[in-house]
Amino acid sequence: MTTSPLQTAGRFVGQSVKRKEDPRLVTGHGRYVDDVTVPGMLHAAFLRSDVARGRITRLDVAAARECSGVHAVLTAADLNDRPAGPMLPSMFADGSQGISAPVRPLADGDVRFVGDPIALVVADSRYVAEDACELIEVEYEPLTAVVDFERAADDTENLVHPELGSNIASTMATPPDAALDEALSRAAHVVTETFYQQRQTPTPMETRGIVAHWDPYAAALRVWMSSQNPHEVRRTCARILGVAESRVRVVQQDVGGGFGQKYFMPRDEMTVVLASHLLGRPVKWIEDRRENLLSSNHARRDRATVTVGVDADGRIVGARIEHLEDSGAYANGGTGGTGMFVAMMFPGPYRIPRLGWSTTAVWTNTCGRGAYRGPWMMETVAREEMMDVVARAIGLDPLEFRRRNVIGRDELPYATASGMVYEHVSPSETLEQAASLIDYDGFRSRQAEARANGRYLGVGLGLYIEPQAGMGALGVEAANVRVEPDGTVNVFVGSGSHGQSLETTVAQVVAEHLGVDIDAVAVHQGDTDVAPFGGGTGGSRSGPILSPAARQAALEVRDKAIRIAAHLMEAAPDDLEIDGGVISVRGTPARSTTLAQVATTAYQQSDLLPPGMEPGLEVISRYKAPPVMYSNACHACTCEVDAATGHVTLTRYVVSEDCGVMINPMVVEGQIAGGVVQGIGGVLYEQIVYDDEGNPLTTTFLDYLVPTAAEVPVIEYGHVETPAATPGGYKGMGEGGAIGSVPAVFNAVADALAPLGARVNRLPLGPSEVLAAIEAAPAR
Amino acid sequence: MKMVTVTVTVNGEPRRASVEARKTLADFLREDCALTGTHLGCEHGVCGACTVLLDGAAVRSCLVFAVQADGADITTIEGIGGPGGELSPVQAAFRDAHGLQCGFCTPGFVVSVTAFLRDNADPTDEEIRDALSGNLCRCTGYQGIINAVRLAARAGVR
Ligand code: FES
Ligand code: FES
Numbered sequence: 001m002t003t004s005p006l007q008t009a010g011r012f013v014g015q016s017v018k019r020k021e022d023p024r025l026v027t028g029h030g031r032y033v034d035d036v037t038v039p040g041m042l043h044a045a046f047l048r049s050d051v052a053r054g055r056i057t058r059l060d061v062a063a064a065r066e067c068s069g070v071h072a073v074l075t076a077a078d079l080n081d082r083p084a085g086p087m088l089p090s091m092f093a094d095g096s097q098g099i100s101a102p103v104r105p106l107a108d109g110d111v112r113f114v115g116d117p118i119a120l121v122v123a124d125s126r127y128v129a130e131d132a133c134e135l136i137e138v139e140y141e142p143l144t145a146v147v148d149f150e151r152a153a154d155d156t157e158n159l160v161h162p163e164l165g166s167n168i169a170s171t172m173a174t175p176p177d178a179a180l181d182e183a184l185s186r187a188a189h190v191v192t193e194t195f196y197q198q199r200q201t202p203t204p205m206e207t208r209g210i211v212a213h214w215d216p217y218a219a220a221l222r223v224w225m226s227s228q229n230p231h232e233v234r235r236t237c238a239r240i241l242g243v244a245e246s247r248v249r250v251v252q253q254d255v256g257g258g259f260g261q262k263y264f265m266p267r268d269e270m271t272v273v274l275a276s277h278l279l280g281r282p283v284k285w286i287e288d289r290r291e292n293l294l295s296s297n298h299a300r301r302d303r304a305t306v307t308v309g310v311d312a313d314g315r316i317v318g319a320r321i322e323h324l325e326d327s328g329a330y331a332n333g334g335t336g337g338t339g340m341f342v343a344m345m346f347p348g349p350y351r352i353p354r355l356g357w358s359t360t361a362v363w364t365n366t367c368g369r370g371a372y373r374g375p376w377m378m379e380t381v382a383r384e385e386m387m388d389v390v391a392r393a394i395g396l397d398p399l400e401f402r403r404r405n406v407i408g409r410d411e412l413p414y415a416t417a418s419g420m421v422y423e424h425v426s427p428s429e430t431l432e433q434a435a436s437l438i439d440y441d442g443f444r445s446r447q448a449e450a451r452a453n454g455r456y457l458g459v460g461l462g463l464y465i466e467p468q469a470g471m472g473a474l475g476v477e478a479a480n481v482r483v484e485p486d487g488t489v490n491v492f493v494g495s496g497s498h499g500q501s502l503e504t505t506v507a508q509v510v511a512e513h514l515g516v517d518i519d520a521v522a523v524h525q526g527d528t529d530v531a532p533f534g535g536g537t538g539g540s541r542s543g544p545i546l547s548p549a550a551r552q553a554a555l556e557v558r559d560k561a562i563r564i565a566a567h568l569m570e571a572a573p574d575d576l577e578i579d580g581g582v583i584s585v586r587g588t589p590a591r592s593t594t595l596a597q598v599a600t601t602a603y604q605q606s607d608l609l610p611p612g613m614e615p616g617l618e619v620i621s622r623y624k625a626p627p628v629m630y631s632n633a634c635h636a637c638t639c640e641v642d643a644a645t646g647h648v649t650l651t652r653y654v655v656s657e658d659c660g661v662m663i664n665p666m667v668v669e670g671q672i673a674g675g676v677v678q679g680i681g682g683v684l685y686e687q688i689v690y691d692d693e694g695n696p697l698t699t700t701f702l703d704y705l706v707p708t709a710a711e712v713p714v715i716e717y718g719h720v721e722t723p724a725a726t727p728g729g730y731k732g733m734g735e736g737g738a739i740g741s742v743p744a745v746f747n748a749v750a751d752a753l754a755p756l757g758a759r760v761n762r763l764p765l766g767p768s769e770v771l772a773a774i775e776a777a778p779a780r
Numbered sequence: 781m782k783m784v785t786v787t788v789t790v791n792g793e794p795r796r797a798s799v800e801a802r803k804t805l806a807d808f809l810r811e812d813c814a815l816t817g818t819h820l821g822c823e824h825g826v827c828g829a830c831t832v833l834l835d836g837a838a839v840r841s842c843l844v845f846a847v848q849a850d851g852a853d854i855t856t857i858e859g860i861g862g863p864g865g866e867l868s869p870v871q872a873a874f875r876d877a878h879g880l881q882c883g884f885c886t887p888g889f890v891v892s893v894t895a896f897l898r899d900n901a902d903p904t905d906e907e908i909r910d911a912l913s914g915n916l917c918r919c920t921g922y923q924g925i926i927n928a929v930r931l932a933a934r935a936g937v938r
Pocket of ligand 2: 205256257499879880881882883884885886916917918919920
């Protein structure tokens with residue numbers, strides 16, 4: 001449901017154009033990394049640790065090496081002295097972003113989590129490689145594993161990384177703030193609560209994978225990889241092999257989802273590159289699902305203790321958040337965490353005049369923490385869950401409490417206590433639109449009737465502001481728009497679309513601004529030999545950063561085409577327009593030429609060009625984004641809790657989103673829906689579980705429960721459109737669906753449980769957790 | 781390793797290959813028949829990405845050995861549409877209803893839905909959700925997929 005008309009629907013921008021990607025994908029003709037075959041290609045499998053922390057006392061690979069069809073069994077002795085540079089993402093490689101885990105290709109002397117790679121077998125087939133893994137003999141002296149992230153910081157005896165001397169990966173805090181203390185001491189109410197988010201993992205349906213081919217004769221590396229960010233892979237490969245970036249070609253073709261997991265180059269893929277370099281052969285490694293759940297990256301294990309003070313009118317006077325996150329053993333770069341973002345974004349859409357925060361990340365003997373759609377989302381989870389806790393504590397409805405504190409449009413630009421400056425956002429409007437779409441007031445009366453009949457219904461809200469980082473390496477995108485002599489258009493971009501539909505949306509932007517039909521535009525990405533350098537796709541950045549680059553390049557090409565046409569037609573450039581690839585005099589359509597004619601002239605009849613003009617019809621444009629951009633949304637959902645079984649049924653789900661100018665509303669709504677269902681999974685179903693010894697108990701899709709079509713509600717959409725100030729007015733929105741949904745669903749369940757006196761503060765909320773909360777409720 | 785000969789018909793074409801007895805049907809289709817549209821999302825029978833039609837029945841090709849399919853008639857995602865690249869009604873509905881994003885799960889869904897609508901041309905919403913519950917998608921939140929099945933049912937799948 002679209003409740004507000006688009007302000008800016010053009011021929012193509014603003015239209016739900018069908019996707020260019022789909023014909024190949026729905027017919028089975030996509031090309032994913034496992035579909036790549038290279039002559040002479042070998043297949044790799046990892047042998048991984050099955051103890052969480054221990055010394056390797058024996059490692060015998062002799063029998064595996066004897067196995068027929070095995071080309072190499074590589075251990076730390078073979079590979080660990082080969083990296084020519086740090087096995088880290090580029091932005092962490094120089095150490096300026098703080099401490100990173102001491103990453104090594106293979107475990108050397110000790111293992112630090114279940115799944116830690118110990119050996120890499122390279123064989124004629126994956127079947128043989130796995131057979132040989134079983135012939136490797138490893139013995140361990142098990143050591144006490146650091147598993148509980150709440151106790152890790154204090155454990156000075158058992159260190160996850162002895163080299164680092166502490167289990168504390170990083171810790172930061174605001175200085176003491178007398179004004180905050182004062183505000184809290186004078187507040188009419190002060191409420192403190194601790195919230196937990198459980199460990200989850202992105203589980204893209206396509207696992208990770210790579211084909212790496214070091215060609216010793218050409219002294220060049222070719223890589224095909226399931227990645228979100230091919231240029232980052234190229235930089236990393238060049239660094240670890242000590243070769244020039246120009247000797248490395250990375251090709252990312254179709255990618256079966258990533259959600260952050262494939263944004264940087266993971267350790268295992270680097271190890272496969274080192275193996276190919278050593279062997280001089282193409283090597284393919286495709287992660288299996290068990291490995292993906294065990295050792296790719298985990299996310300979201302957080303604790304936050306929040307204190308909020310409110311005055312007698314229910315207005316927030318100050319807040320504090322103490323945040324702790326679990327980095328696991330080998331976080332992919334830095335701590336893998338986002339504590340700074342959690343702290344900075346904690347005020348979200350509310351007026352919080354003073355804020356204090358602390359954030360700590362700890363190492364544990366578990367799979368490393370990494371990005372998962374909205375990696376810093378604990379700020380919204382803790383804040384929005386807290387809004388409901390405070391509202392209940394002071395006797396206000398959660399909607400009313402939000403209304404009293406939400407930032408209004410007339411207050412923009414608004415600087416938060418953490419120093420973020422919001423502009424062009426609409427939190428109040430999305431709050432009201434979501435409340436109206438879900439019929440909040442009507443629901444409250446139906447809920448009261450149901451309670452009288454012994455049924456427990458609940459409604460929950462999740463209001464947030466979603467930042468898109470535009471600083472440093474994340475701030476620039478490029479588009480190369482090239483009109484070919486026949487008037488068709490090739491567009492080369494440095495993104496790494498893996499489901500985001502950029503082949504369609506970038507084509508929409510180019511077609512709109514160049515003045516051609518969308519069928520005339522083809523978008524190419526993912527080949528570092530062809531695409532301009534770019535930051536890949538992640539962090540909700542392709543919409544707000546790449547689109548302006550494509551728009552600008554298209555406008556510049558259009559301008560040049562018009563100047564050429566004006567010269568050929570002896571007309572004034574200002575009198576000309578381009579539509580559908582035809583350039584004509586405005587109002588006199590008979591006086592026209594075609595973009596094909598202009599392009600042919602530009603390349604092949606350059607003597608006919610205006611004097612001094614450079615031949616060709618091609619532009620590369622780079623766009624530098626502002627350091628941070630913002631979109632916003634409000635989620636609202638209703639549920640019924642079965643107090644006898646603990647089962648939660650979501651009955652309605654509404655999202656009111658403001659992502660500025662929508663390039664393709666169908667794609668926007670698809671992104672929201674995907675994120676929402678990941679959030680629903682995060683509240684009701686998904687959890688990575690370790691036992692006390694650090695053994696993972698969730699290693700198949702039978703244990704790690706991803707939502708299916710049977711569990712998800714119908715999602716309804718409302719759109720508020722506040723254009724960004726950036727060219728085109730586009731904002732990022734890829735992650736928000738996964739952020740707002742978690743507190744919305746949590747709050748709905750908590751609301752349903754409130755009359756039972758049951759209190760919840762931990763995720764997930766599966767039937768057993770809900771029943772436990774009901775049982776623990778004080779008798780009333 | 782014991783080798784066996786497998787003779788099958790895949791998308792109307794006879795295929796014959798000598799394979800290891802332990803080779804799965806999925807790997808046989810992907811490697812020996814070079815039909816890479818059949819995807820592997822879990823290799824333990826849960827995600828449904830590897831679904832193909834085996835003598836008309838939707839099966840998970842990661843759970844079937846190639847040798848077990850000997851003599852069978854197999855349809856993979858590549859055999860669902862027309863030979864010139866025309867989309868089947870189910871494929872067209874997935875496109876029209878934005879039933880896919882990354883597309884990795886899509887072959888399994890399209891094959892499963894094709895069999896489902898063949899057997900139940902006018903399903904209720906609950907029957908649709910139930911039928912889809914054996915396939916996992918991590919991108920779409922299923923909204924577009926459910927709409928695609930409705931659309932295909934309305935279009936009348938033969
Ligand atoms: S790969 Fe066969 S069901 Fe997942
Ligand atoms: S479209 Fe990506 S998993 Fe379904």
